[in-house]
Amino acid sequence: MRFSGLRVIKEALTGHRGWKPLWRNPEPKPEYDFIIVGGGGHGLATAYYLASTFGQARIAVLEKGWLGSGNIGRNTTIIRSNYLLPGNEPFYEFSMKLWEGLEQEFNFNAMVSQRGILNLCHSDGQRDAFRRRGNAMLLAGADAELLDQDGVRAMYPFLNFDNARFPIKGGLLQRRAGTARHDGVAWGYARGADLRGVDLIQNCEVTGFRIEGGAIRGVETTRGYIGAKKVGVAVAGSSGRVMQKAGMRLPIESHVLQAFVSEGLKPCIDGVITFGAGHFYVSQSDKGGLVFGGDIDGYNSYAQRGNLPVVEDVIEGGMALMPMIGRARLLRSWGGIMDMSMDGSPIIDATDVDGLYLNAGWCYGGFKATPASGYAFAHLLATGRPHDTATAFRLDRFRRGALIDEKGVGAQPNLH
Amino acid sequence: MLIPHPLLGPRDAQEFTYLGDAALLDRPDGMAEGAEAAFFDYTYLRDNPAGLHRELWFHEQGDRSWLVVTRDTVTHEIVSAELASDIKRRGGA
Numbered sequence: 037m038r039f040s041g042l043r044v045i046k047e048a049l050t051g052h053r054g055w056k057p058l059w060r061n062p063e064p065k066p067e068y069d070f071i072i073v074g075g076g077g078h079g080l081a082t083a084y085y086l087a088s089t090f091g092q093a094r095i096a097v098l099e100k101g102w103l104g105s106g107n108i109g110r111n112t113t114i115i116r117s118n119y120l121l122p123g124n125e126p127f128y129e130f131s132m133k134l135w136e137g138l139e140q141e142f143n144f145n146a147m148v149s150q151r152g153i154l155n156l157c158h159s160d161g162q163r164d165a166f167r168r169r170g171n172a173m174l175l176a177g178a179d180a181e182l183l184d185q186d187g188v189r190a191m192y193p194f195l196n197f198d199n200a201r202f203p204i205k206g207g208l209l210q211r212r213a214g215t216a217r218h219d220g221v222a223w224g225y226a227r228g229a230d231l232r233g234v235d236l237i238q239n240c241e242v243t244g245f246r247i248e249g250g251a252i253r254g255v256e257t258t259r260g261y262i263g264a265k266k267v268g269v270a271v272a273g274s275s276g277r278v279m280q281k282a283g284m285r286l287p288i289e290s291h292v293l294q295a296f297v298s299e300g301l302k303p304c305i306d307g308v309i310t311f312g313a314g315h316f317y318v319s320q321s322d323k324g325g326l327v328f329g330g331d332i333d334g335y336n337s338y339a340q341r342g343n344l345p346v347v348e349d350v351i352e353g354g355m356a357l358m359p360m361i362g363r364a365r366l367l368r369s370w371g372g373i374m375d376m377s378m379d380g381s382p383i384i385d386a387t388d389v390d391g392l393y394l395n396a397g398w399c400y401g402g403f404k405a406t407p408a409s410g411y412a413f414a415h416l417l418a419t420g421r422p423h424d425t426a427t428a429f430r431l432d433r434f435r436r437g438a439l440i441d442e443k444g445v446g447a448q449p450n451l452h
Numbered sequence: 453m454l455i456p457h458p459l460l461g462p463r464d465a466q467e468f469t470y471l472g473d474a475a476l477l478d479r480p481d482g483m484a485e486g487a488e489a490a491f492f493d494y495t496y497l498r499d500n501p502a503g504l505h506r507e508l509w510f511h512e513q514g515d516r517s518w519l520v521v522t523r524d525t526v527t528h529e530i531v532s533a534e535l536a537s538d539i540k541r542r543g544g545a
Contacts, residue, residue: 285497335465378495447495447496
């Protein structure tokens with residue numbers, strides 16, 4: 037079943053009787069060549085690229101709940117490639133390029149909208165840092181523009197430019213950044229993988245790994261034992277819990293991050309805006325709600341809900357940046373579990389167990405990375421070598437001292 | 453969250469700064485054999501449990517004591533809080 041404008045018109049004229057479920061609901065087979073643990077964005081993307089780009093077969097995705105029930109279903113949908121460090125920026129720019137062709141690639145409307153992201157700066161030092169970051173982005177093939185105050189004013193006249201403590205001096209703009217429909221991304225990858233023969237197995241929790249002679253043999257699940265030649269784990273906030281079943285401790289702490297959405301409003305914010313003096317960012321969804329967020333709560337948590345002090349902190353940031361937000365009512369808030377790594381950067385690597393691979397440590401930046409993460413993980417699983425843009429995301433970099441610490445705050449996950 | 457401070461009674465968690473797993477109290481001996489591996493483990497690896505977690509909170513906006521708080525990471529329920537100095541004095545971590 038191919039989606040197209042013509043198809044929508046045809047279905048509209050024939051009572052929408054032709055739409056079918058987007059994927060099968062298969063029983064697990066006794067053995068697969070590849071098992072991906074985790075049916076979220078990264079796991080589904082990995083299965084998709086394994087089957088499509090790398091031409092592999094006999095692939096299954098095992099998901100504890102329903103597809104896309106983790107962080108792909110609860111993020112703030114921003115896509116961007118505005119990183120500084122050489123270990124990161126080429127990877128995120130690769131992801132940005134995959135976003136740009138994603139909907140044609142998997143024939144599904146992921147509502148990728150390149151509406152631009154503007155990082156505001158509030159001091160001369162911050163402007164210098166943004167200039168450096170913009171140059172790093174340009175060197176990696178991304179786009180970046182440094183705006184002065186007038187340039188920002190032309191885009192967003194409603195911002196609080198003359199805030200006594202944090203006046204807005206300018207901003208770093210990436211026009212190709214933007215937002216995407218988060219669930220649509222999961223569904224598009226799931227459908228694309230299913231069409232290429234991947235078994236998407238839901239309500240199937242991995243309860244253990246069968247490891248013999250230092251090599252993976254398969255996984256124990258709530259639906260019985262399933263054999264596998266290679267197992268890739270992409271379970272975000274649950275990484276510590278799952279890898280502990282394989283006897284591994286990770287350089288990761290799980291933390292809760294909250295996000296918020298206001299009541300639906302008329303269009304007022306075209307792109308994504310981030311406050312440079314506190315932690316606050318905002319965009320407006322196509323339904324009209326202001327989608328915004330800020331810092332993690334800062335303590336280990338698996339609760340998928342946070343506490344009020346961070347709500348207050350985020351809203352204070354919003355009020356300092358754009359006082360008009362005080363007139364909007366908050367509709368919903370929720371929390372997700374972040375796999376905060378010790379340097380704030382991800383891990384895509386093999387483990388000490390032969391055939392067991394790990395994709396983790398995305399902190400609160402995993403959504404934008406979904407396509408490249410899946411691509412690079414599939415590359416690693418299929419070829420045994422890291423993808424060219426992901427060579428720095430090694431598990432042993434902490435032991436080697438080769439950290440990728442964008443913020444330079446050290447081994448303190450709640451500061452990243 | 454309210455943290456039951458052993459000296460000051462229930463205090464708002466906002467008065468505290470969070471550091472992490474209380475295993476950090478048990479700093480390896482830098483002069484010992486295998487110190488490099490021990491420090492890698494100490495600095496970077498965490499148990500990260502879902503459930504009861506013993507963790508270090510610093511009462512920065514209060515009496516500036518370090519507490520070891522036992523808290524459930526699934527429910528955020530705080531089970532107990534002790535002075536880290538008491539635990540060290542007893543020779544524990």
